[in-house]
Structures are given as C-alpha cells and as structure tokens.
Amino acid sequence: MTTAQVGVVIVGAGPAGLVLGNLLLDRGIDCVILERRDRAAVEGRARAGFLAAHSVRVLTEHGLAAGLAARGKTHGTCLFRSDRGEFTLDYGKLGLGEPHTVYPQQELVRDLIAAFLWRGGEIRFGAEAGGVTEEAAQARVRVRGGADVTGRYVAGCDGHRGTGRAALTARGTRTARRDHGVSWLAVLVAAPPSLEAVGYALHERGFAGHMARTDTVTRYYLQCPRGTDPADWSEDRIWTELATRLRTAEFGPLRQGPVLEKAVVDLRSDVLDSPGGGRLWLAGDAAGLISPSAAKGANLAVLQAELLARALEAALAHGDGTGLARYAADSLPRVWRAHEFSHWMSGLLHGPAGQDDEARYGRQLQYARLESLRTSRAHQDFFAENYTGI
Ligand SMILES: Cc1cc2nc3c(=O)[nH]c(=O)nc-3n(C[C@H](O)[C@H](O)[C@H](O)COP(=O)(O)OP(=O)(O)OC[C@H]3O[C@@H](n4cnc5c(N)ncnc54)[C@H](O)[C@@H]3O)c2cc1C
Structure with a gap:
C-alpha cells in the first residue's frame, strides 16, 4: 500500500x-x-x-x-584552564565579531x-x-x-x-x-552555570568542559576511557572529578545540582x-x-x-x-x-595519556598551542572566526 x-x-x-x-x-x-x-x-x-x-x-x-x-x-567568551593558570577569550569580539x-x-x-x-x-x-x-x-x-x-x-x-x-x-x-580515540561523559545538571564563559579545562586526568544551557541547567563534559559505562559514574564521582579537573581549589567552587542525564559520547x-x-x-x-x-x-x-x-x-x-x-x-x-x-579543537583539548617520551612531547605541544592562543592576536582571530563561523 x-x-x-x-x-x-x-x-x-x-x-x-x-x-x-x-x-x-x-x-x-x-x-x-x-x-x-x-x-x-x-x-x-x-x-x-x-x-x-x-x-x-x-x-x-x-x-x-x-x-x-x-x-x-x-554568549561570546570562553575560558581555558590548566596547571599554568587560566585566561579568557572574548571570541565574540574577535574574528568575525x-x-x-x-x-x-x-x-x-x-x-x-x-x-x-x-x-x-x-x-x-x-x-x-x-x-x-x-x-x-x-x-x-x-x-x-x-x-x-x-x-x-x-x-x-x-x-x-x-x-x-x-x-x-x-x-x-x-x-x-x-575516530578521535576519545570519549566524553556528557552530563546535564539542574544547576545554574558556574562560569560566565564556556570552560575548557586541560588536566592530566583528562579534559573537562563547562557549557551554559539555561539559567537553571548546565552541561558538563568529562573525558573518559572508551567503553565507559555511565552507570559507573555516581553524582558524587562526577562532582569530585569535575572539581579536580576544573581546579576549583584554585579558581572557586562549582554550583551543584542533581544530575538530569548522563551519556557517553565517542568522539x-x-x-x-x-x-x-x-x-x-x-x-x-x-x-x-x-x-x-x-x-x-x-x-x-x-x-x-x-x-x-x-x-x-x-x-x-x-x-x-x-x-x-x-x-x-x-x-x-x-x-x-x-x-x-x-x-x-580536539587536539587542543585532549592530551596524550601516560608519561612516556611521546606523551610528554604531545603534552608540550598542547601547552604551546594554548600559550599561542593566550598571547597571539592572530591566533585568537583564527580561533574566533572558526569557532563561530559556518
Ligand atoms: C552531547 C552533544 C552535544 C552537542 N552539542 C552541540 C552544540 O553545542 N552545537 C552544535 O551545533 N551541535 C552540537 N551537537 C551535535 C548536534 O546535536 C547534532 O549534530 C544534531 O542533532 C544533528 O541534527 P540532525 O537533524 O542531522 O540529526 P538528529 O538530531 O539526530 O535527528 C535525526 C532524527 O531522525 C530520526 N530518525 C532516525 N532514524 C529514523 C528512521 N529510520 N525513520 C524515521 N526517523 C528516524 C531520529 O529519531 C531523530 O529525531 C551535540 C551533540 C551531542 C551528542
């Protein structure tokens, strides 16, 4: 029929x-x-x-x-954190504006x-x-x-x-x-954003991200091993890991709330x-x-x-x-x-795991890229144009 x-x-x-x-x-x-x-x-x-x-x-x-x-x-700002400090980019005013x-x-x-x-x-x-x-x-x-x-x-x-x-x-x-070889635990929480900006945190335990959604809901990402079962991530574990990777001891606490959703996304x-x-x-x-x-x-x-x-x-x-x-x-x-x-972006956010010479080399490249983004106006314009451009 x-x-x-x-x-x-x-x-x-x-x-x-x-x-x-x-x-x-x-x-x-x-x-x-x-x-x-x-x-x-x-x-x-x-x-x-x-x-x-x-x-x-x-x-x-x-x-x-x-x-x-x-x-x-x-929304026009993003913030990068690592063990070398933090800086903010006003990308909405850079590049294409x-x-x-x-x-x-x-x-x-x-x-x-x-x-x-x-x-x-x-x-x-x-x-x-x-x-x-x-x-x-x-x-x-x-x-x-x-x-x-x-x-x-x-x-x-x-x-x-x-x-x-x-x-x-x-x-x-x-x-x-x-296959970027990386996975994220994508978490939606019933809590206001903790930062004014999109937050990208580079950490030896893996990447963590913070993205506003509404005044009462925020999305967080935690890099996790391929094959991770979201059920293994309790609310306590999620907030502890976010606090570590987003370096709250140094930069201030996160606004917490119940986890609404958690899922693993393979990049x-x-x-x-x-x-x-x-x-x-x-x-x-x-x-x-x-x-x-x-x-x-x-x-x-x-x-x-x-x-x-x-x-x-x-x-x-x-x-x-x-x-x-x-x-x-x-x-x-x-x-x-x-x-x-x-x-x-994937290369910027995800450092290699481990301590061997190749991993150490990869991590230094990651820092160099971040430092260039912090200090070079040309690099910032490149970032902004591509971040918002379609
Ligand atoms: C965690 C996460 C965060 C993201 N964040 C962003 C972001 O901030 N910005 C951004 O631009 N993108 C983001 N994306 C990507 C974005 O969500 C997707 O690219 C977008 O949903 C693609 O839209 P689509 O219509 O092509 O496909 P989909 O949204 O997947 O829609 C496809 C639809 O087709 C239906 N369907 C499937 N098979 C059939 C079938 N056989 N018959 C009938 N219907 C069918 C599905 O049910 C679905 O409703 C994110 C993705 C994820 C997973």
Missing part, C-alpha cells in the same frame, strides 16, 4: 529535517516528515546548545527565531515542530523508515508496519545511523572517517563523499557526523537544510536541477572547514 505522492518526503524530525521542512513550506513546496520516535521523545532530547550567527540568521529570515530571541542568551546564541536544541526542536504544524505541515510520529528506493520519477520510503510514502524527492535527515545514509552507501558512496567524525544524487539527498548528521568538540553539528545541519531547501525548490517549482547538482560543491567545503577546526 502507498500513500499519495508529495514533493519531498523528509525522514527525521531533528534540526536538519525540521528546518528543511519549514523552509520548503515557506517556498510553497509540499512535504511530509516521517519520524520514528514519538513527539515527546523528540522534543525532550537534550543535545546541542550553541547556535552560530549564521544559524540564527537563517532561522530569523524564515520566522523561526521567536523562541530563541525571547529565551536564548548571547559574532557571538553564539545559547538555546537548548530541544527547545529549538519544539519551536520548529510548532512552526511546521502551524504552516500546515504533516509530521508522522512513530513512523520509522525501513529503506529508500529510487524509481524513474520518484523515490519510495518504506515505513515499518505502515504504508510506503512516495515523493518526487526524499531528504534523508535521519542522523548518522539512518536509512538515507544506508541507501547512499549501498549504492557506492564512500565515507571519509576518523568520531565522518563525511560522505557526496551528500546525495538522483532523488535522494541528505542533510545534517546523515551526511556527516562531527565530533562535538567545537559545537558544530546542529549548525551544519541548519546550513545544509538551507542549501537543500533552495535547491529542491528550484528543481520542483522551476524544473531547474542546477542547485541540486551544486549541493555537494556548495556545502562540502564549509563542512570540511568545520571538521578541520573541530579536529584542531
């Missing part, structure tokens, strides 16, 4: 799929979103929080920024769902795509336990384990990938050689996964959704396929630049 054909079938109601859906409806292109989870689960999934100025511009231009304008916070807007991803997703439904869009929650096949003038999405959905195009926005990516790789698209990155072709196109984590070390993933998802919406509109409304043909060339250089910076 098949339901009627639409212009674009979007698989996945994360930032990529929801921005794409809203932009398509704005341009008069009909689409339907298939999402395997239920609405509450999608709206409750806490992940990103730092939106680049480019993402805010896209959301604002399309009437999707009321929530972040009302509740988001402008663009700060971040801090707005939790789940709140953005909630806003995007409401806007999509308000525009008359349809989201089928609980509809898990089981595969995508291309036919002469359409593409078909198989829905587990339901009717197939067909569209002139399919947009795979279903993350890095989704069906869109599987369909592309099955037809030969290769993936460039790197891995990959990019598909091409984000689509024919009737199937990908955006967001589906097209490339980026390690969270520079907070780029959601921002790349918005960028790709914007480019893909324009290209799909040209193809569907004007029979002009040049935008789709150029989609890879338009998006990949920017994606790779974000990966290069994210990789650079």
